[in-house]
Structure formats: C-alpha cells, structure tokens
Amino acid sequence: MLVIGGLIIGGLLYTGIRSRKVSNEKKINSRKKTPSEKNLSIATTSLGCIVSGPIFFAPLTLLGVGGLVYLVLPTWKQGYNDLTQKRRFTRMVLESMVLPGTILTGHFFAAAIAYWFLYFALNIVSKAKGLTTKNLADVFITPSNRVVYIMREGVELEFTLKDVQAGDVLVVEAGEIIPVDGTIVKGNAAIDQRMLTGESQLVEKQVGDFVFASTMMLTGRILIEVEKAGEETISNQTQQILNEMTSFTATLELRSIDMADRLALPYLMLGSAASVLKGTSSGLAIFWSPLDDALYAVGPLSVLNYLNIALRRGILVKDGRALEILRKVDTIVFDKTGTLTEEIPKVAKIHACGEVSQSQILRYAGAAERKHTHPVAQAILEEVLMQDIKLPSIQESAYETGYGIKVMIGEQTVLVGSLRFMEQQSLSLPEQLEAVQIESQELGESLVYVAIDEAIVGAIELHARIRPNTVEVISKLKALGYNICIISGDHEKPTQHLAKQLGIEHYFAETLPEEKANLIKNMQQEGRVVCYMGDGINDTIALKQAEVSVSLRGASSIATDTAQVVLMNGQLDQLIELIELAKQLDVNLKNTFLVSVIPTAAIVGGVLIFNLSLTAAIIVYMVSMGLSVTNAVFPLLKEK
Known part of the structure; x- marks a missing residue:
C-alpha cells in the first residue's frame, strides 16, 4: 500500500505539471448541464458499463473504469496544488489515492457504486447551492440610469445621472433622493440626512448650504450646483472604501471542510499501518x-438548506458564513436611528397657547398635511386618525420656503412648519x-409649530418611535447572555434617553x-466577537468591520448590499x-459529524479486529x- 501511495503522489506531481500546459485550452464550450450534473451522468454511465461489461461486452468494463478516472482527474489536480502550494496533506490528496488503489485491487463494481453515490450527493449540494443563489438575488440595486433634470438657460432638460458633471445645476423636487453632492443656488428644503449622519431631526437647508448625495429631500424645491457626481460622491466613495477593504471572513472555511483536511493525514497513517x-x-x-466525504459534501449542504429555511422565514442570508460565525458572537451593537427607531416619528405631546385647544391644533395641522407623505405628515395624520378628528377642507396651499406650508381654512390663514419657517413669516415664539423649544433642542426632539392668522398658537412635539417588540428583543438578548450596545450619530440626550428606555447600559x-x-475594532481587540446591526450609509464601514453584519429591509441600498444578513420583514424580532x-x-x-464518526469507527474497528x-x-x-x-x-423538508 505504501508503494501504491508513493506512485499516486508521484502521479499527482506529474498530472499537476502537465495540467498547467493544457488548462487554458478548454474554457470556451458552453454546456447545457451543470458540472455536477455532467459528473453524475459520467458516474452513472461508468457504473452501467462496469455492471454490463462482464455480461455483454468485456471492454465496457474498461470504458467504465476510464470514466471513473476522468472524474478523479480534478481531484488529482487539486491534490497536486495542495501538496505543492499549500504544502499540506489534505483530503484531496487522500482521495486521489482511493480510486486507483480500489481499481488495482480489482474492486471495479464497488468503486463505481461508491463514486456514483458520492457524485449523487455532490449533485444535490450543487442544486441546493443553485437554488440558494437564485433565491438570494440582490433586489436592492439602484438603477444606474436614473433620470435627472438639469437647468440650462432657464429650461429643465432630461438626462441620466451618469451624464451629470461638476458645474451642472440640478433640479430636485420634494420626495426625491438627492443624487449628487453640491451647493444650493436657489430654493430651500427640509432634508432627512439620517442615512448619512444618523441625525434624527430634519435639517433645514437654504441658498449657500451644502447637500449630500443619497439624502432624502422631504419638502421644497431646490437647484443644486453640482460639486461631485457619480463615483465622486461621498456615498460612492464610501462604497469604494468598502470594496477595497479585505474582508476577514474571506479566509474562513466551513468547519466541515477544514476538519476533513485535518483528518486526512491521520487516515493515511492508519490506512498504511x-x-x-x-x-x-x-x-x-x-x-x-x-468521515471526510460526509463532512465535505454534506456540511455545505446543511448550510445551504438553512439559508433556504432562513429565506422562507423572511431572513435573507447572503453569506452562509454568517450563520457559522453567529454562534461565536458575544456582543451585539445596534445603530440607533432607523434600526431601533422607525422612520415615522410619533406625536408625543401637543402644546397649546391661549384659547386654542390641543385637538384644534392637531386638526389644523392635519388639514394642512393631509395630502403629503413625508414622515412628519404621516405622524400627524396617524394621530388625527387615532383621535378620530374630522379634518376641514382647505382652499389653497403653498410651500412658502420649503420649511412649512400655508393653507386657508375658511377665513383663517394657517401655517404649519418649523421655527425657522415661523420666523421667516415674522412670527415670534x-x-x-420658549422653554419647550429649549428642552426639545436639548433632547434632540422635533417641534412642528402651528400658527393661525399671524400668531403661533401651539406646537406638536414629535419623538422617535421605537420599533415594535424592541424592548422584548433586547430583554431576550440580555437573557441569552449577549452584551448590548448602541452606537449612534445622533446627539447625546436622545441616545441616552433611548438607551434608558430599552435597558441598555x-x-x-x-x-x-x-x-x-x-469602536467595533476596539471591542474586537478586547476579545469580543461582534454582530453589528445598522441601516444607513453611515453604518457601512461598521457593518464591514463586524464579524457578522445585519440590516433591515427598507434601509439604504448600500447598507443592505454590505450586510451579510437582511431582515426582510423589517422587524427586530427576526434577529432572535x-x-x-x-x-x-x-x-x-454536529449530528452530521456524529453519523459520520460512528460508521468510521465501525470500519476501522471492523478492519483491525474482524478483517x-x-x-x-x-x-x-x-x-x-x-x-x-x-x-x-431533513430540516428543510420539515420546514416545508
């Protein structure tokens, strides 16, 4: 047997040297069958030839053996690479010795049926992988041919985003995502920058202010002089940084494959003895x-089937290694805005002045915002619905500056908007x-003011809305022994307040x-294994740094592209x-390992004790x- 082993290893070296000369000659022909299907067909044909050869035509046996040799050639090549490049005796090297040894001892049928069974299992793995790849198709890519409008000589002209250059003046309307970095040259707007900076409050921009690509313009209409477009924008620069970073997970192997490689040399020694x-x-x-084949072939199959189970439950696992590493995680870090809190805020308080009641303030604000869909309007209209307030009809509405709205309700002029909007209308607080305004600034909360006939009569206080089941999810995670932390780009007070509400220290x-x-890197240097959950452009580098990265469906496309796992239902309880x-x-x-170890022990014991x-x-x-x-x-069948 040692002689055979020496011949095989020598053959490996010869095969590898020769394969280098011919490896580039057969890469063009397209195949209808996948490689795994082709290999299974060859194994089936070889088995048929070896079975029928002794009965009908003896040379068929040699043809069948030739088919088996053809199937093993890639194994020989890989074994050669493992010996010469990795300088390791791996499972591929060991398997390279099995078929020739079995054929030389005359066990043609046994070899054929065994290899057919192996390639049948590998074909199942391949089909599972193909199904998973199809199911995990990326549905978050933003169209590259987005239509934009450029102002030239007073006329709006239609272009695609890739045609935009520095110096162009871009027109952006309410409800659109700003596609470039640049400076406002006309108009005013309220912009949601939370995807970029993590701020929970809207940012009011006017002429001369700088705006960033990938932020959402909620109200107003602005003209932007483009400074950076396309690949030069901040969001795309962030993506380029991520593409250049080397993911530490790229060097990880599935435990099953690594274990099979580590067991190869002991098997060689035991078999030789x-x-x-x-x-x-x-x-x-x-x-x-x-043991080695079962772990190699079936270990990945288990992972692929659990990826499909996850997808059936609304969890998109784009990288199977995330499931492997997650069992080692001891620290879970959450981004605050958009992850622990929802996009749409909630009405927390209504502050009334003078003789106007709280319900009247809400009624006026709801009437003004009735036809709008931005988060502030949705929060106000939701509270109107909850209180069953009937809204009056309005005669006219107009965005005066982009910071608020002006409507006529009956004979009254109603203004709804920010403090700056009220000041621009020459209305004093x-x-x-005044104390409410100071407190809201300190806590990072938002106030929407309501004015009637040139006098501010009240304000609606909006708070961030905690996602459903978040308190229960945090409690369960703590009970499971995880360290919990919040990292936010938002101000100190609202972050502290949320942490206190959720019981996070x-x-x-x-x-x-x-x-x-x-911060995540510092945790890792302390020996922690981190799972980071975020949803914004500002989270992408942190998502890449963490061992496991999770995002929510509906988050920024760059976050969902970067994250290994996307919770498709957008709910935190899917993390559990x-x-x-x-x-x-x-x-x-572990069960796969067990059902492999027992037969292995039976074979070894049977050979050494019972021949x-x-x-x-x-x-x-x-x-x-x-x-x-x-x-x-079985787990996937049970799930179905």
Whole structure:
C-alpha cells in the first residue's frame, strides 16, 4: 500500500505539471448541464458499463473504469496544488489515492457504486447551492440610469445621472433622493440626512448650504450646483472604501471542510499501518472511511438548506458564513436611528397657547398635511386618525420656503412648519413655548409649530418611535447572555434617553462613520466577537468591520448590499430567529459529524479486529453518506 501511495503522489506531481500546459485550452464550450450534473451522468454511465461489461461486452468494463478516472482527474489536480502550494496533506490528496488503489485491487463494481453515490450527493449540494443563489438575488440595486433634470438657460432638460458633471445645476423636487453632492443656488428644503449622519431631526437647508448625495429631500424645491457626481460622491466613495477593504471572513472555511483536511493525514497513517498488518485491501477499506466525504459534501449542504429555511422565514442570508460565525458572537451593537427607531416619528405631546385647544391644533395641522407623505405628515395624520378628528377642507396651499406650508381654512390663514419657517413669516415664539423649544433642542426632539392668522398658537412635539417588540428583543438578548450596545450619530440626550428606555447600559453618541468602525475594532481587540446591526450609509464601514453584519429591509441600498444578513420583514424580532437558526445549524453539523464518526469507527474497528472486507467497508460508507444527506436535508423538508 505504501508503494501504491508513493506512485499516486508521484502521479499527482506529474498530472499537476502537465495540467498547467493544457488548462487554458478548454474554457470556451458552453454546456447545457451543470458540472455536477455532467459528473453524475459520467458516474452513472461508468457504473452501467462496469455492471454490463462482464455480461455483454468485456471492454465496457474498461470504458467504465476510464470514466471513473476522468472524474478523479480534478481531484488529482487539486491534490497536486495542495501538496505543492499549500504544502499540506489534505483530503484531496487522500482521495486521489482511493480510486486507483480500489481499481488495482480489482474492486471495479464497488468503486463505481461508491463514486456514483458520492457524485449523487455532490449533485444535490450543487442544486441546493443553485437554488440558494437564485433565491438570494440582490433586489436592492439602484438603477444606474436614473433620470435627472438639469437647468440650462432657464429650461429643465432630461438626462441620466451618469451624464451629470461638476458645474451642472440640478433640479430636485420634494420626495426625491438627492443624487449628487453640491451647493444650493436657489430654493430651500427640509432634508432627512439620517442615512448619512444618523441625525434624527430634519435639517433645514437654504441658498449657500451644502447637500449630500443619497439624502432624502422631504419638502421644497431646490437647484443644486453640482460639486461631485457619480463615483465622486461621498456615498460612492464610501462604497469604494468598502470594496477595497479585505474582508476577514474571506479566509474562513466551513468547519466541515477544514476538519476533513485535518483528518486526512491521520487516515493515511492508519490506512498504511493496516496495509502492512492486514493487507492492501484492509488499508483501502480504511481509506473509504466516510468521515471526510460526509463532512465535505454534506456540511455545505446543511448550510445551504438553512439559508433556504432562513429565506422562507423572511431572513435573507447572503453569506452562509454568517450563520457559522453567529454562534461565536458575544456582543451585539445596534445603530440607533432607523434600526431601533422607525422612520415615522410619533406625536408625543401637543402644546397649546391661549384659547386654542390641543385637538384644534392637531386638526389644523392635519388639514394642512393631509395630502403629503413625508414622515412628519404621516405622524400627524396617524394621530388625527387615532383621535378620530374630522379634518376641514382647505382652499389653497403653498410651500412658502420649503420649511412649512400655508393653507386657508375658511377665513383663517394657517401655517404649519418649523421655527425657522415661523420666523421667516415674522412670527415670534410665544413665551409659553420658549422653554419647550429649549428642552426639545436639548433632547434632540422635533417641534412642528402651528400658527393661525399671524400668531403661533401651539406646537406638536414629535419623538422617535421605537420599533415594535424592541424592548422584548433586547430583554431576550440580555437573557441569552449577549452584551448590548448602541452606537449612534445622533446627539447625546436622545441616545441616552433611548438607551434608558430599552435597558441598555452602554452607548456611544455623536459618532462619525469611521468612529463607529473604530469602536467595533476596539471591542474586537478586547476579545469580543461582534454582530453589528445598522441601516444607513453611515453604518457601512461598521457593518464591514463586524464579524457578522445585519440590516433591515427598507434601509439604504448600500447598507443592505454590505450586510451579510437582511431582515426582510423589517422587524427586530427576526434577529432572535436568526440566532436560533444559527444554533440549529450548529447542532445539525454536529449530528452530521456524529453519523459520520460512528460508521468510521465501525470500519476501522471492523478492519483491525474482524478483517472487514473492502466491499463491506464501501457499503458502510454508502450507508453513512445516506444518513448524512438525510440529516442535512431533513430540516428543510420539515420546514416545508
């Protein structure tokens, strides 16, 4: 057996040298069948030839053996690379020795049926991978041919975004995402920058202010002189940084494959010893031990099936290694705005002045905002609906500056908007609301003022709305032993307030995007394994730094592109389900290992104690592979 092993390893070296000369000659022909389907067809044909050869035509046996040799050639090439480049004795090297040894000892049928079974299992893995790849198609890519309007000589002309150059003047309307970096040259607007900076409050912009690509313009109409467009915008610069970063997960292998490689050399030593003591067939019987093939073929199948289970539950796992690593996570870090809180705020308080009641203030604000869809309008209209307030009709409405709206209700002029909007209308803040304004600024909350006939009569206080089940999710995570932390680009007070509401002790406020990644890096240097959950452009570098990255559907496209996992239902309770799936996968892989170890022990013990034959060893091998495949497939079948 040692002689055969030496010949095979020498053959590996020869095959590798020769393959370098011809490896580039056969890459053009397209195939209808996938490689796994083709290999299974060859294995099936080889099996048929070996079975029918002794009965009908003897040369068919040689044809069948040739088919098996063809199937093993890639294994020889990989084995050569492992020996010469990795300088490791891997499972590929060991498998390169199995078929020639089995054929040389005359066990043609046993080899054929065993290889057919192996390629049948690999074909199942390939189909599962193809299904998973199809299901995990990226649905978050923004069209590259977005239509924009450029102002030239007083006329709006239609272009695609890729045609925009520095110096162009771009027209942006309310409800649109700003596609470029630039300076406002005309108009005013209220802009939601939370995807970029993490701020929960709207930012009011006017002529001379700078605006950023990928931020949302909620109200107004502005003309922007383009400074940076396309690949030069801040959001695209962030994406380029991410593309250049080397993901540490790229070097990780699935535990099953790594374990199979580490067991290869002990198998060689054990099989060689058996060859010396019991004969060549006994050594080959040990080489047919099912452990390495079962782990290699079925381990990935378990991962792929759990990816499909996750998808059926509304969890998009784009990188299967996330499920592998998640079991090691001990720290979960949340971004605040958009992750723990929802996009639409809630009406917390209504402050009334003079003789106007709170319900009247809400009634006037609701009437003014009735036809609008931005988050502030939705929050006000939701409160109107809850209080069952009937809204009056309005005669006219107009955005005066982009910071508010002016309508006529009956004979009254009603203004709804920010403090700056009121000041631009020459309206002074009532003394009763001055303290409210100061407090809201300190806490980072928003106030929408309502004025009737040139006098401010009240304000609607808006608070960030915590996502449903967030308190319960945080409580469960703490009970499971995870360290919980909040990292936010928002101000200190609102971040502190939210952390207190959720029972989270550790938080970081007013952090820049690169600081978020550095904070995670510091945690990792302390020995923690971090899962980061974020939804904004400002979270992308932190998502890449963490061992496991999670985002929510509806988040910025760059965040969902970067994250390994996307919770498609947009709810935090799916994070608990994700953790449970990761634990179930871990158990499943351990069971795969168990149903492989027992037959392996049976083969080794049978060979050394009871002189188990090579044919019997191959039968045990096939039974073990069958059990392993069943174990891998059963969770998905159960889910269906």
